[in-house]
Amino acid sequence: MSNFNVAKFGGTSVANFEAMSRCAAVIEANPNTKLVVSSACSGVTNLLVELANGVQDTQRRSEILTKLAEIHNAILGQLENSDQVASDVYAILDTVTSLAEAASIQSSHKLTDHLVACGELMSTHILAQLLKERGLNATRFDIRDVLRTDANFGKAEPQLETIKQLADRSLVPLCQDYVVVTQGFIGSDSEGNTTTLGRGGSDYSAALIAEAVEASGLEIWTDVPGIYTTDPRIAPKASPIPEISFSEASEMANFGAKILHPSTLVPALRHDIPVFVGSSKQPEKGGTWIRHQVESSPLFRALALRCNQTMVTLRSANMFHAYGFLAKVFEILAKHKVSVDLITTSEISVSLTLDQTDTAGGAPQLPEQARIELEELCHVEVEHNLCLVALIGNNMSESKGYAKQVFGTLEDFNLRMICYGASPHNLCFLLHESVSKQAIQKLHTELFEG
Incomplete structure (x- = not known):
């Protein structure tokens, strides 16, 4: 097992410049964090999914494309040196425009995966630049070069042996010298086509990456400080759970707890990698540790x-x-x-x-x-x-x-x-x-x- 820590940030954690800055502070607080997995900025994937479903109304399509540009421009405008990263983001937005036009004529699962993946591709360009400007030796990595899947577009299955081989060859050496910023949710098949692991797959891909590099820990940063006895928005007196077993957390994820993707824990379970769930908005509040063995196992x-x-x-x-x-x-x-x-x-x-x-x-x-x-x-x-x-x-x-x-x-x-x-x-x-x-x-x- 390496001493690499993998930190995954959800969409709300990278929603804007302030949110990304909080992510950077979390990364800086743990020198062992060598791999950062980012979702698309909050709201972006939903807009991309709408485009992928085929928007024939040119005015609506233009509104969505404008909104996508506004979300990313708002963050780019607060970077100190955004010329190169802006160029990279705009190139992806051009791709989105072309794919959206194609989807309006005839959509497909393959085209949808290519289109919705653009959210993570853009957010990681920006996050990597922000980390550099804060003095970290950061670099962006396209996870499609490592996270190999089958061609079942929309819910692709990872090819574990190939992922491990590719990670050892290119990703692990990079982590020796850099804080590597990469994408959740996406991968590629054997022919280089972009694939996705399904909605919520950023957590899963982070766990797959943690498994491939034999990480010492996996942190999942979201907008709530850990796992609660239920959704606090439904039951206001819900309380945080400091520690929970893999078995319990897997059941919670499988039965709808939005804090985790149902498959997230499987790679961590295979290699006994402890998982921490916390809030990037309030990291000082701690969170929930998910481990094989816990001190208490209550009936409920x-x-x-x-x-x-x-x-x-x-x-x-x-x-x-x-x-x-x-x-x-x-x-x-x-x-x-x-x-x-x-x-x-x-x-x-x-x-x-x-x-x-x-x-x-x-x-x-x-x-x-x-x-x-x-x-x-x-x-x-x-x-x-x-x-x-x-x-x-x-x-x-x-x-x-x-x-x-x-x-x-x-x-x-x-x-x-x-x-x-x-x-x-x-x-x-x-x-x-x-x-x-x-x-x-x-x-x-x-x-x-x-």
Whole structure:
């Protein structure tokens, strides 16, 4: 393991010149920070996604391009020497203009990845220059030269062995002499095409990079001081968690805690790299350490909320005491690349949820052709506007009595689906999005504020 520390900064942490300056202070505070992974400036990716979806209204397209220029010009204008970096940023903006015009005619996943990647490419030019002006020996590095993926545009899969080889060859030596500023979220396939790891993939790519250089630690800097018992915007009395296990944090990430991308912890877990989550706005408040071993493992650790859920219910009398029904269902879903998240079954029905992880965002959809093939087997019902509430904790399957406390609190809510038993770390259920926050509030009051 190297003594390199990897620090990742999210979009709000690099939103403007003041925010980037706070990032620089965080980097300066830890001499071991040799790799800096940056997201696009706040709001930029959403604008780029809109362009990638194909904006045919030339006035709207012009408004978006103007807004993108304004966001970056506001930061460039406060640098001491911005000539070269401005030239680099404007060249990328020219690329955005060309790609946006192409997307207005015919969009594609490949074009979308190339377009949305431009946000990180621009922000890292600016951040690297700001660090130089503060006296750090910084340099910018294009992570596409190392982070190799397959060609599954929108949610590309990393090629771990190749990433390790390329990092040893070019990235690790560079870190011996520089603070290296690079991009999150993006990579490239074997033919040099730009790919993305999906929305939120900056955390994941930072962990992949930390794994490749065998980092001593990974810091994820965002706009909140660590991981809380739930989202403080929903439950104002939510409290910070100083230390949490990899297992608990993975469950929280998977079930919607926005502090982390669901896959972030996997590379860190593989190489036992401790992860720190803190606020670049208030670094003095500390944060949350995520480790293999923690001092306390309470029954209830946190509540997570994940909306934009789609539930598919399949009903057929042919399921009763039949062999192979579920195998046929999953064969169809796999054929159409439909990812199943949660599943429950009864004698004649099965309910499952779909989760969206690709660049486009939005509610997950059951492809029409998949639905047609499933309807040859059974009746298909699709429900939208649902949210998943997950109660995260420890040894839940071995504990008694708490179910009454949990479901007693929820007696006034219509629970559409309950999943429990597959993991000792979670109990989760679906309900309508209109009451999801109210359910979180009541559970938090009952389980965490007593």
